[in-house]
Amino acid sequence: MTEMPLLEIDDLAVNIGNEPLLSGINLTVAPGEIHVVFGPNGSGKSSLIKTIMGIPPYRVTSGDIRFEGKSILDFPIDARARLGIGLAFQQPPPVRDVSLSALGKALEIDTDRIAAEAARLGMTGHLNRGLNDGFSGGEQKRSELLQLLLQRPQLVLLDEPESGVDVDSLKLLRSVIEQLFQRDRPIRERTVGGIIVTHTGAILEHLHATRGYVLVNGKFMCSGAPLDIFDQISANGFGNCLAEARIKEKIHDFLKE
Numbered sequence: 001m002t003e004m005p006l007l008e009i010d011d012l013a014v015n016i017g018n019e020p021l022l023s024g025i026n027l028t029v030a031p032g033e034i035h036v037v038f039g040p041n042g043s044g045k046s047s048l049i050k051t052i053m054g055i056p057p058y059r060v061t062s063g064d065i066r067f068e069g070k071s072i073l074d075f076p077i078d079a080r081a082r083l084g085i086g087l088a089f090q091q092p093p094p095v096r097d098v099s100l101s102a103l104g105k106a107l108e109i110d111t112d113r114i115a116a117e118a119a120r121l122g123m124t125g126h127l128n129r130g131l132n133d134g135f136s137g138g139e140q141k142r143s144e145l146l147q148l149l150l151q152r153p154q155l156v157l158l159d160e161p162e163s164g165v166d167v168d169s170l171k172l173l174r175s176v177i178e179q180l181f182q183r184d185r186p187i188r189e190r191t192v193g194g195i196i197v198t199h200t201g202a203i204l205e206h207l208h209a210t211r212g213y214v215l216v217n218g219k220f221m222c223s224g225a226p227l228d229i230f231d232q233i234s235a236n237g238f239g240n241c242l243a244e245a246r247i248k249e250k251i252h253d254f255l256k257e
């Protein structure tokens with residue numbers, strides 16, 4: 001029996017205004033799968049994640065994004081969230097008028113659960129502050145994961161969840177990420193899948209992620225086993241992938257002529 005994929009990205013191209021940003025992106029995420037996106041700064045990783053969530057100003061110029069078989073391109077952000085898509089931002093925007101507890105209540109989550117999840121993430125003292133209003137880097141990361149724990153999305157999008165986090169917090173974040181992806185359940189019973197953007201191997205160690213990709217200049221290059229790709233990048237930087245990208249572009253240009 002083939003299972004319906006959670007997410008299908010089909011030959012996607014994205015612009016900001018008239019500037020091309022992403023092109024030829026293909027990615028399928030089935031329940032239980034975690035796909036990992038690596039890549040140099042500015043290659044378009046956050047833009048890809050935000051495009052899936054429907055956040056402006058990213059404009060899809062061709063291709064499709066489907067959630068459980070249905071195109072979501074015309075769906076606004078809140079509709080995508082209601083479908084079960086959740087995003088932890090790399091740099092979450094401050095929202096001064098909304099607190100974490102207000103957000104939890106809006107999601108109709110009982111206060112005991114909000115309190116318990118907040119305690120687990122060390123956010124008890126921050127529940128009534130404006131969201132990300134003066135949160136430290138670590139607090140922002142924990143707040144983002146807390147929101148996902150409350151939302152329980154089926155498609156989890158994590159944009160550099162570990163960046164700027166100290167070693168002790170990293171352990172905590174890892175266990176929360178494992179929980180979000182139902183790593184405590186047998187593989188066949190997992191219903192959640194997602195994408196993680198990362199620069200470090202630390203959160204990948206126990207996740208058994210499915211596949212990794214290197215995004216270079218808005219295109220996927222060098223896909224493979226996530227930890228192999230991570231090792232390759234750690235040893236050689238992005239140089240090999242950049243070289244591969246240049247060769248592919250030359251072949252592309254040659255075929256066009």
Ligand SMILES: Nc1ncnc2c1ncn2[C@@H]1O[C@H](COP(=O)(O)OP(=O)(O)O)[C@@H](O)[C@H]1O
Binds near residue numbers: 016048057
């Ligand atoms: N809202 C925006 N307006 C203008 N340019 C943007 C916007 N978002 C991203 N970009 C540009 O798109 C490129 C990719 O950015 P980003 O997706 O954040 O890269 P990454 O996450 O891989 O570091 C960068 O050159 C960035 O400046």
Ligand SMILES: [Mg+2]
Binds near residue numbers: 045046047090159
């Ligand atoms: Mg980014």
